[in-house]
Amino acid sequence: MEPGKHTVYDIARLAGVSPATVSRVITGATKVSPDKEKRVREVMELVNFRPNAFARTLLTKKSSTLGVIMPDITNLFFSQTFLALERAAALEHYSLLLGNTLSRREMPGEDWESYYLNSLLDRQVDGILFMGGRVNDVAPAAEQVAELIRLGRQKPIVLVNGRCPGTELRTVCTDEQGGVRALLEHLFSLGHRRIGVLGGYAGITSFEDKLATVTEGLRGQGLELRPDWVRPTGYSLESGFAAMEELLALPERPTAVVGINDYVAMGAIRCATVRGLRIPGDLAITGFDGIQTAAYSIPSLTTVDQNYDELAAAAVRILLAQVNGGATPKDTTVPATLVIRESTGPARA
Amino acid sequence: MEPGKHTVYDIARLAGVSPATVSRVITGATKVSPDKEKRVREVMELVNFRPNAFARTLLTKKSSTLGVIMPDITNLFFSQTFLALERAAALEHYSLLLGNTLSRREMPGEDWESYYLNSLLDRQVDGILFMGGRVNDVAPAAEQVAELIRLGRQKPIVLVNGRCPGTELRTVCTDEQGGVRALLEHLFSLGHRRIGVLGGYAGITSFEDKLATVTEGLRGQGLELRPDWVRPTGYSLESGFAAMEELLALPERPTAVVGINDYVAMGAIRCATVRGLRIPGDLAITGFDGIQTAAYSIPSLTTVDQNYDELAAAAVRILLAQVNGGATPKDTTVPATLVIRESTGPARA
DNA sequence: CTGAAAGCGCTTACAG
DNA sequence: CTGAAAGCGCTTACAG
Numbered sequence: 001m002e003p004g005k006h007t008v009y010d011i012a013r014l015a016g017v018s019p020a021t022v023s024r025v026i027t028g029a030t031k032v033s034p035d036k037e038k039r040v041r042e043v044m045e046l047v048n049f050r051p052n053a054f055a056r057t058l059l060t061k062k063s064s065t066l067g068v069i070m071p072d073i074t075n076l077f078f079s080q081t082f083l084a085l086e087r088a089a090a091l092e093h094y095s096l097l098l099g100n101t102l103s104r105r106e107m108p109g110e111d112w113e114s115y116y117l118n119s120l121l122d123r124q125v126d127g128i129l130f131m132g133g134r135v136n137d138v139a140p141a142a143e144q145v146a147e148l149i150r151l152g153r154q155k156p157i158v159l160v161n162g163r164c165p166g167t168e169l170r171t172v173c174t175d176e177q178g179g180v181r182a183l184l185e186h187l188f189s190l191g192h193r194r195i196g197v198l199g200g201y202a203g204i205t206s207f208e209d210k211l212a213t214v215t216e217g218l219r220g221q222g223l224e225l226r227p228d229w230v231r232p233t234g235y236s237l238e239s240g241f242a243a244m245e246e247l248l249a250l251p252e253r254p255t256a257v258v259g260i261n262d263y264v265a266m267g268a269i270r271c272a273t274v275r276g277l278r279i280p281g282d283l284a285i286t287g288f289d290g291i292q293t294a295a296y297s298i299p300s301l302t303t304v305d306q307n308y309d310e311l312a313a314a315a316v317r318i319l320l321a322q323v324n325g326g327a328t329p330k331d332t333t334v335p336a337t338l339v340i341r342e343s344t345g346p347a348r349a
Numbered sequence: 350m351e352p353g354k355h356t357v358y359d360i361a362r363l364a365g366v367s368p369a370t371v372s373r374v375i376t377g378a379t380k381v382s383p384d385k386e387k388r389v390r391e392v393m394e395l396v397n398f399r400p401n402a403f404a405r406t407l408l409t410k411k412s413s414t415l416g417v418i419m420p421d422i423t424n425l426f427f428s429q430t431f432l433a434l435e436r437a438a439a440l441e442h443y444s445l446l447l448g449n450t451l452s453r454r455e456m457p458g459e460d461w462e463s464y465y466l467n468s469l470l471d472r473q474v475d476g477i478l479f480m481g482g483r484v485n486d487v488a489p490a491a492e493q494v495a496e497l498i499r500l501g502r503q504k505p506i507v508l509v510n511g512r513c514p515g516t517e518l519r520t521v522c523t524d525e526q527g528g529v530r531a532l533l534e535h536l537f538s539l540g541h542r543r544i545g546v547l548g549g550y551a552g553i554t555s556f557e558d559k560l561a562t563v564t565e566g567l568r569g570q571g572l573e574l575r576p577d578w579v580r581p582t583g584y585s586l587e588s589g590f591a592a593m594e595e596l597l598a599l600p601e602r603p604t605a606v607v608g609i610n611d612y613v614a615m616g617a618i619r620c621a622t623v624r625g626l627r628i629p630g631d632l633a634i635t636g637f638d639g640i641q642t643a644a645y646s647i648p649s650l651t652t653v654d655q656n657y658d659e660l661a662a663a664a665v666r667i668l669l670a671q672v673n674g675g676a677t678p679k680d681t682t683v684p685a686t687l688v689i690r691e692s693t694g695p696a697r698a
Numbered sequence: 699c700t701g702a703a704a705g706c707g708c709t710t711a712c713a714g
Numbered sequence: 715c716t717g718a719a720a721g722c723g724c725t726t727a728c729a730g
Contacts, residue, residue, distance in 0.1 A: 007707055018717045023709055030710095033715060048499075053471050054403040054412070055707035058722045063403070065446070065472065074428040074641060083423050083449055095468055097414070098447050100432055119444055122402050123414065150397075237645040270645050292423060296586040296619050298647050356723055367701045372725055379726095382699060404723035407706045 006047050014047070015039040026051055057124060066319065067097045067120030069113065071132035075235075076291035077261065077306070078131065081160070084312030085129060092320055097125060101133050113144075117151055127156040127319045135162025136205050156322035160315045163205065163331075170322065172315040172332045176206065176288075177213050179304035179336030183258060183286050184217040186302070186338060191347035192256040192284060193221070196229030198243035199264030207232060207260055210288070214258060229254050233264075240267025248275055255284065255347040262287035262294045262303055269297060269343065280345035290339055299342035310334050355396050363396070364388040375400055406473060415668065416446045416469030418462065420481035424584075425640035426610065426655070427480065430509070433661030434478060441669055446474060450482050462493075466500055476505040476668045484511025485554050505671035509664045512554065512680075519671065521664040521681045525555065525637075526562045528653035528685030532607060532635050533566040535651070535687060540696035541605040541633060542570070545578030547592035548613030556581060556609055559637070563607060578603050582613075589616025597624055604633065604696040611636035611643045611652055618646060618692065629694035639688055648691035659683050 008022040015022070017036050024030045025040045032040075043049070057063045066089055070078045086096050099116030113133045120128055134140040134148070149167050151157065159171045187195060197214055200207025215225045228250055231243035240259060244267070247253055259265030265287030269279055277283055279299050287294055290305030311334045321328045357371040364371070366385050373379045374389040381389075392398070406412045415438055419427045435445050448465030462482045469477055483489040483497070498516050500506065508520045536544060546563055549556025564574045577599055580592035589608060593616070596602055608614030614636030618628055626632055628648055636643055639654030660683045670677045 008709090009707085019707095020709080020717060020719095021715090024716085027709075031715065036716085050467075050471060050503075052407070052473070052707050054406045054473055055722085056709075057403045058401070058407060058707085058724090059709050061722085063472075072432070073422060074425060074432050076423060076425070079423040079428045082447075083421070086447070086449055090464075095446055095448070095472060097444055098431075098435070099444070100435055115439075118399075122399060123412075123444060124401070124403055154399075237642065241645070266642075267645060270647055273647050293586065293615075293642065296590070296616060298619055298622050357725090358723085368723090369701060369703095369725075370699090373700085376725075380699065385700085401723050404706085405725070407708090407723085408725050410706085 006049050008051070010047070011040060011043050011049055015043045062323075063124045063126055064093055065095050065097055065123070065125050066316075067099065067116070067123075067125040067128040069099050069101060069116050069120070069128060069130045069132075071101050073098065073100050075263070076293065077289045080291060080308045081131070081306075081312060084308040085316060087309075088312045088316035092316070094126070094316075094320070097123060114147060117147065121151060121154060125155065126323045127158070129160055129315055129319060130157055131160045131162060133162075135159045135164050138203050138205055138208050140164065156319055158315055158319040158322070160311070161206070168330070170318050170328055170330060170332075172311065172318060172334065174306045174311060175333045175335050176209050179288065179306075179338070180210050180213040180258070181217060182336070182338040183288070183302075183304060184214065186340060186344065187256045187258075187284065187286070188221060190256075190284065190344060192254075193223055193347070194229075194254040194256070195223075195225070196231070196247060196254040196257040197225070197260070198231050198233070198247070198257050198268050199235060199239050199260035200232045201234060202232055210258070210260060226254075229257075232260075235261055235264060237263050237267035237270070240264035240269075241271040242267075244268040244271035244275075248272070248277075253283070256344070257283065257285055259285060259287045262289045262291045262301060265301055265303070265343070266294070266297045269299070269301075273298075280343055282348070284344040284347070286344060290337070294339075295341065297343070302341045302344040303339050305337040305339050307334055307337060355398050357400070359396070360389060360392050360398055364392045411672075412473045412475055413442055414444050414446055414472070414474050415665075416448065416465070416472075416474040416477040418448050418450060418465050418469070418477060418479045418481075420450050422447065422449050424612070425642060426638045429640060429657045430480070430655075430661060433657040434665060436658075437661045437665035441665070443475070443665075443669070446472060463496060466496065470500060470503060474504065475672045476507070478509055478664055478668060479506050480509045480511060482511075484508045484513050487552050487554055487557050489513070505668055507664055507668040507671070509660070510555070517679070519667050519677055519679060519681075521660065521667060521683065523655045523660060524682045524684050525558050528637065528655075528687070529559050529562040529607070530566060531685070531687040532637070532651075532653060533563065535689060535693065536605050536607075536633065536635070537566075537570060539605075539633065539693060541603075542572055542696070543578075543603040543605070544572075544574070545580070545596060545603040545606040546574070546609065547580050547582070547596065547606050547617050548584060548588050548609035549581045550583060551581055559607070559609060575603075578606075581609075584610055584613060586612050586616035586619070589613035589618075590620040591616075593617040593620035593624075597621070597626075602632070605693070606632065606634055608634060608636045611638045611640045611650060614650055614652070614692070615643070615646045618648070618650075622647075629692055631697070633693040633696070635693060639686070643688075644690065646692070651690045651693040652688050654686040654688050656683055656686060 101112040134144040233239040233243040287303035294301040450461040582588040582592040636652035643650040
């Protein structure tokens with residue numbers, strides 16, 4: 001009854017059949033006579049037989065494991081995405097190996113992206129879901145793109161909310177543009193004309209893309225985005241706090257600000273509240289992501305939900321299609337949903 | 350130059366040595382003459398050789414992969430713990446397979462704990478770090494304990510912030526009792542005598558243990574814990590909100606409440622604020638866990654930090670010691686640290 | 699220090 | 715439907 005002590009040979013001997021037959025029962029790939037199958041199953045049950053997945057993988061070249069690379073699982077956006085990916089993968093009996101790369105700004109010395117890319121491939125994952133880092137750079141370093149291309153030839157790599165122009169890598173992305181447009185329309189409908197942008201970093205797609213959409217949206221109303229109302233301080237609660245502090249130090253301020261994500265918006269809310277402003281009375285604030293806690297900030301946050309389940313299902317579907325050699329679309333876009341809560345209200349006259 | 354196409358035999362042929370010598374270079378276990386080693390390394394570099402980890406695992410029985418089972422990675426307590434575990438594991442060149450079991454209350458139909466326990470073992474993890482679920486039950490079901498014991502004989506399983514009495518499974522736990530005591534002393538020093546407990550579930554250790562410590566602490570001051578000031582509604586922001594609503598519906602209320610964790614405390618803060626109470630002026634609130642966002646709630650949260658890095662380092666160290674057949678202490682306790690912020694203040698006279 | 703050979707545990711054509 | 719045999723890619727005693 002002891003652990004991992006048994007092999008298909010033991011089972012075969014105990015059940016009075018050949019190892020091949022035991023294997024056939026395990027895989028279910030070939031017909032086996034009912035009585036032999038029954039005997040085999042009984043023996044397997046009896047000794048608690050657990051087939052060695054590695055021996056099988058050695059033959060089949062399929063590990064039923066996918067790798068996930070993302071910057072920081074302690075960011076709710078990523079953890080909600082991960083959970084959705086895990087559920088989608090489990091439906092296909094895949095497990096996930098997770099590697100967090102953290103911010104390159106914070107740990108410039110270590111290249112966790114390359115480390116995990118290689119480490120996961122060494123562990124024979126069938127494919128990789130890649131988020132953050134170089135695929136969020138507007139202009140990624142040439143050798144980082146080259147690495148992605150090279151490794152992408154070994155195993156399929158799908159970029160989630162990222163991109164790598166000039167490669168054949170598949171992407172699955174939230175419709176950030178549509179989300180920001182919905183946010184702007186909401187603000188316009190409340191009478192806001194003076195709008196700022198908080199958080200993000202220059203050169204990062206999630207910032208540049210949103211900025212471009214805001215600029216465009218304002219132009220559509222005959223308005224300009226004032227450069228000093230754009231405060232690209234980062235992506236954290238701290239960043240949002242700092243961005244709001246910078247904004248409040250200006251002689252004039254907008255009536256509404258678009259946070260680059262929910263954390264930034266929540267940090268900004270805290271700063272504005274501490275400084276005595278009322279949200280949304282004195283200043284409307286929006287987020288982006290739709291993380292769980294956004295519904296519980298004070299005031300609760302108007303934001304854009306990334307539809308995690310849909311995003312994850314698409315990413316896993318496309319990756320597994322590639323694993324299985326199927327055809328897949330180059331780029332997939334998942335719609336985002338405006339969620340109106342308390343942090344936005346009519347513009348002051 | 351193509352991917353995964355090469356074996357040690359190819360390398361051996363190209364370098365003019367035997368496969369055994371190639372293997373020796375890879376493992377570094379045995380001395381190889383400098384010039385042969387150089388030739389082998391050059392060839393491996395040239396063809397981008399990636400040794401098949403599964404073939405090796407088949408021989409060595411070591412996958413350099415650990416499994417992590419936890420309820421919900423979207424809870425910051427768990428994601429912060431996971432990240433710390435990952436860093437600790439990476440130092441030893443281990444990767445982590447993650448399985449989320451979610452709440453059994455919310456998904457009673459599925460037994461994700463058993464699913465992942467078996468799935469991870471099938472994938473030949475060298476050991477498992479187990480959190481939540483059955484090891485947080487004051488009285489876990491007999492068959493669930495039996496499963497843990499049985500699987501624990503196959504591969505080492507370390508319980509993190511959980512326990513399983515009657516087994517030899519190693520535990521690594523935060524000193525919750527010490528943390529709650531520090532919180533109580535802080536509240537007593539502020540003059541609070543009327544104290545309630547919000548959140549948690551009856552029968553779950555993280556609730557029962559804290560409740561016992563609060564009861565004891567109050568007794569030490571000649572005080573009683575009023576049963577109606579204990580509102581065990583759960584562990585989420587929603588739970589905290591609901592608990593506070595129940596509390597405010599009572600004819601009398603405490604001057605301070607201990608949230609079972611930070612989410613509950615933050616949900617409670619939101620409810621109290623919405624109902625027009627001022628925190629901490631009208632009511633002091635404490636949390637437990639020290640999640641990142643607790644510093645950014647309004648008001649910021651007085652809580653107990655679980656010292657994630659230390660907790661994780663201990664858990665990984667003990668698990669790997671077991672993997673390598675070393676002796677390990679049965680139970681390890683990691684100190685918690687009181688963090689005083691804005692949500693607590695002097696009791697109203 | 700080095701090579702030939704066996705073997706880790708499974709699956710898969712190949713015959714029958 | 716079923717068994718004997720070969721092989722997946724690596725490592726490890728065993729000789730030398």
